[in-house]
Amino acid sequence: MVDALDNLAVEAVGLTKVYGSGNTEVQALRGVDLSLSRGEVIALLGPSGAGKSTLLGIIGLVNQPTAGSITMGGQTVVAEGRFTVDVRSFRRKYMGFVFQKANLIPFLTAVENVQIAMEINDQPPRTARRRAMELLEYLGVSDRASHYPSMLSGGQQQRVAVARSLANRPNLILADEPTAALDSVRGRQVMELFRKVAHEQQTGVIVVTHDHRALDAFDRTLEMEDGRVRGEVLTSPAAKRSLTPQGPGGKGGPETSAGPP
Numbered sequence: 001m002v003d004a005l006d007n008l009a010v011e012a013v014g015l016t017k018v019y020g021s022g023n024t025e026v027q028a029l030r031g032v033d034l035s036l037s038r039g040e041v042i043a044l045l046g047p048s049g050a051g052k053s054t055l056l057g058i059i060g061l062v063n064q065p066t067a068g069s070i071t072m073g074g075q076t077v078v079a080e081g082r083f084t085v086d087v088r089s090f091r092r093k094y095m096g097f098v099f100q101k102a103n104l105i106p107f108l109t110a111v112e113n114v115q116i117a118m119e120i121n122d123q124p125p126r127t128a129r130r131r132a133m134e135l136l137e138y139l140g141v142s143d144r145a146s147h148y149p150s151m152l153s154g155g156q157q158q159r160v161a162v163a164r165s166l167a168n169r170p171n172l173i174l175a176d177e178p179t180a181a182l183d184s185v186r187g188r189q190v191m192e193l194f195r196k197v198a199h200e201q202q203t204g205v206i207v208v209t210h211d212h213r214a215l216d217a218f219d220r221t222l223e224m225e226d227g228r229v230r231g232e233v234l235t236s237p238a239a240k241r242s243l244t245p246q247g248p249g250g251k252g253g254p255e256t257s258a259g260p261p
């Protein structure tokens with residue numbers, strides 16, 4: 001996607017989120033600053049209730065923060081706690097989402113689930129179909145293309161969901177515990193895949209995860225606690241090196257050697 005957001009990087013400043021009021025008030029975010037470079041993959045860690053999903057939802061323009069601002073690719077998308085763009089079309093064009101559960105449409109086949117993401121973005125059906133098949137192949141589930149979600153294993157469903165998140169060549173991928181339903185090998189493959197896509201496509205990726213085993217697939221890890229980012233570590237020197245185009249660390253994951261970004 002070559003247009004105004006080609007340089008997308010996220011810069012979030014002073015994000016706060018208060019749910020409810022009075023007795024039921026919850027301070028979910030207490031002033032979070034976050035910046036994400038192009039092609040960077042970061043992990044968001046932290047205990048239950050720390051505010052990870054809230055932060056992801058706000059960066060994904062699904063929820064409005066109580067205060068704070070966000071720019072993406074230099075464009076202001078949230079100012080003083082208010083959306084300043086048409087969030088639905090912005091999300092559809094520039095963002096890919098993956099959740100803990102695959103959330104596939106049950107009455108569409110695997111390939112149709114991926115295809116429809118492109119069709120609602122005005123891609124002609126034949127182009128969308130072709131790319132959907134390529135993506136399923138890329139994720140190693142093309143042999144299940146004509147299966148309905150109920151006929152797929154949890155891991156296969158999740159890989160279809162990852163294919164769907166890549167469909168529109170997003171500038172930013174947001175994933176909330178995407179590997180929770182996968183075994184450790186598949187989980188690792190999904191993380192490696194995100195890294196490969198990020199580095200090849202210069203896509204920013206933020207993944208909420210509890211899986212400490214896969215952290216070296218990330219460039220940075222942010223640790224959240226009680227609505228704040230408590231600390232930040234460079235997770236992988238290799239991942240960091242491979243941020244440079246053609247760097248030595250960017251060899252990509254298993255089963256992802258060829259195929260569409």
Ligand SMILES: Nc1ncnc2c1ncn2[C@@H]1O[C@H](COP(=O)(O)OP(=O)(O)OP(=O)(O)O)[C@@H](O)[C@H]1O
Nearest residue numbers: 019020026027028047048049050051052053054055
């Ligand atoms: N819609 C809501 N209404 C009220 N409170 C909410 C709402 N969503 C989240 N919260 C509260 O905000 C805090 C942060 O929740 P959030 O879902 O962001 O945590 P999390 O870090 O994603 O946790 P987990 O690891 O369990 O998914 C929690 O205390 C939660 O109870």
Ligand SMILES: [Mg+2]
Nearest residue numbers: 052053054176
């Ligand atoms: Mg959560």
